[in-house]
Amino acid sequence: MKWAILSDVHGNLEALRATIQDLRGQGARQVAFLGDVVGYGANPNECLALLRELTEWVVAGNHDCGAVGLTDIDTFTSAARTAVLWSQQQLSTENIAYLRRLPLWHQKEGITFVHASPNAPAEWNYMITFPEAEEGFHALAGDLAFVGHTHQPLALAKEAKGEVQVINPEEVILKEGIRYIINVGSVGQPRDSNPQAAYGLYDDVAKKYILKRVTYDIQAAQKKIIKAGLPPFLAQRLAKGI
Numbered sequence: 352m353k354w355a356i357l358s359d360v361h362g363n364l365e366a367l368r369a370t371i372q373d374l375r376g377q378g379a380r381q382v383a384f385l386g387d388v389v390g391y392g393a394n395p396n397e398c399l400a401l402l403r404e405l406t407e408w409v410v411a412g413n414h415d416c417g418a419v420g421l422t423d424i425d426t427f428t429s430a431a432r433t434a435v436l437w438s439q440q441q442l443s444t445e446n447i448a449y450l451r452r453l454p455l456w457h458q459k460e461g462i463t464f465v466h467a468s469p470n471a472p473a474e475w476n477y478m479i480t481f482p483e484a485e486e487g488f489h490a491l492a493g494d495l496a497f498v499g500h501t502h503q504p505l506a507l508a509k510e511a512k513g514e515v516q517v518i519n520p521e522e523v524i525l526k527e528g529i530r531y532i533i534n535v536g537s538v539g540q541p542r543d544s545n546p547q548a549a550y551g552l553y554d555d556v557a558k559k560y561i562l563k564r565v566t567y568d569i570q571a572a573q574k575k576i577i578k579a580g581l582p583p584f585l586a587q588r589l590a591k592g593i
């Protein structure tokens with residue numbers, strides 16, 4: 352079966368719609384969402400409605416928790432804080448209740464789905480150093496975890512007694528005896544200098560993962576951010592993928 356793994360939509364409806372169209376064309380039968388449906392973009396409710404229709408495999412991100420009072424937003428950047436507070440005003444009562452109920456991680460057939468890190472899902476660490484990656488592998492129950500949060504695609508591999516290796520995040524053929532942590536990048540606000548929406552496709556029979564990129568109407572998403580009175584930088588960065 353083919354899984355589509357999406358993360359960090361951040362209220363970007365144009366990017367989410369284009370991604371859903373793409374994953375359907377790829378024959379994905381199951382979708383997992385790794386958190387941060389709100390924050391930054393102008394359509395939190397609409398994105399949440401689409402995701403809720405699409406899948407039950409949804410975990411909480413730090414912006415989702417921040418928007419419903421479950422995570423302290425003092426450590427957020429000023430633009431992120433502004434956008435989270437704006438999202439809080441926009442969200443329907445029902446959507447707030449839904450976000451409050453979200454788990455921090457899911458596990459299915461040896462695959463862990465989590466927003467930030469498998470070892471401390473509620474601490475929202477950026478898993479970007481080798482010691483942090485080692486801790487992530489140490490906490491991993493199965494052989495594979497999908498993460499988001501940094502908005503930058505990354506693939507890490509580790510043999511039982513070996514050290515963590517950084518491998519090509521665009522294509523991974525999974526091998527027996529090796530464990531993997533894969534960051535699928537961000538649908539709604541990529542930060543790897545590629546403005547196209549990013550998501551992962553995983554074939555659990557062929558044991559093959561690929562990173563997909565999808566073009567979408569960036570200008571439409573930018574216009575909505577400006578019109579909503581959100582910080583202009585949040586619109587500008589979408590065109591650069593930063």
Ligand code: ZN
Pocket residue numbers: 359361387412414500501502
């Ligand atoms: Zn995010």
